[in-house]
Amino acid sequence: MRFKLLGPLEIVADRGKACTLSTPKVCQVLALLLIRPNEIVSVSSLVEELWADAPPRSAVTTLQTYVYHARRIFARQELVPQGRTLLVTRPPGYLIDVAEDEVDAAVFVRLTKQGRSLLDDGRLEEASRVLREALDLWGGAALANITAGAVLRGQITHLEELKIRAIELRMEAEQRLGRYRELIPELRALVSAYPLNEWFHAQLITALNRSGRRAEALQAYHDLRRILDEELGVLPTPEIQQMQFELLNVGQLPAPGRRPGGPVGARAHVRVAS
Known part of the structure; x- marks a missing residue:
């Protein structure tokens, strides 16, 4: 599977079948989990993302409903192979259990770190190539089709700052060449x-x-x-x-x-x- 965050949120199955989610609150939940892959995101963080400082009394129950719908979408669209659990309940919250190369944002961060190391080692051609590969993953503003709350906006801002840094590093490699x-x-x-x-x-x-x-x-x-x-x-x-x-x-x-x-x-x- 491939989860695309560096542009509109999109899920692509192994067979190349794309799924663009349309339920806003479910999208918010998945986006926050995917932007922090393999990390437990607490229920309190998810509630804050969805409702800021004015959550309804049924916030936790409603969140559980959104998670249920997300799992149903994965199953109905046949995005997850049988036997694989993607969206995991793990106290005090939930996590998305994915490989690093399945989330484009995680691949971008890894390639940017690799490019910086190559640049520091004076391997300029390789650094330029790797950093360009990292930047080519971007297809627009991160999570461009998501209405983000405060928690997700902070994560998006972090990614955008990393993008600027990757551009700076690639510019340095090109100038030194x-x-x-x-x-x-x-x-x-x-x-x-x-x-x-x-x-x-x-x-x-x-x-x-x-x-x-x-x-x-x-x-x-x-x-x-x-x-x-x-x-x-x-x-x-x-x-x-x-x-x-x-x-x-x-x-x-x-x-x-x-x-x-x-x-x-x-x-x-x-x-x-x-």
């Missing part, structure tokens, strides 16, 4: 999708400059400065301002070094007059 020109279209798409992510803007500035497009690199800096001013009333980080200074006064940015612990610079300054 000298593929600046090839990265430009993707970086332009990324700064459009994540306009406040200064790390992506910095990589676009660097890629343009290293491709002999200094004027466009300066324009990319001014685009970032305008976005930050309009949206947040702040300036780019000191590191990015230094990039502009070097472009204006030296004409060439140094080759990027190893990534820092996070995105370029720490934002701790506010807008100043210029």
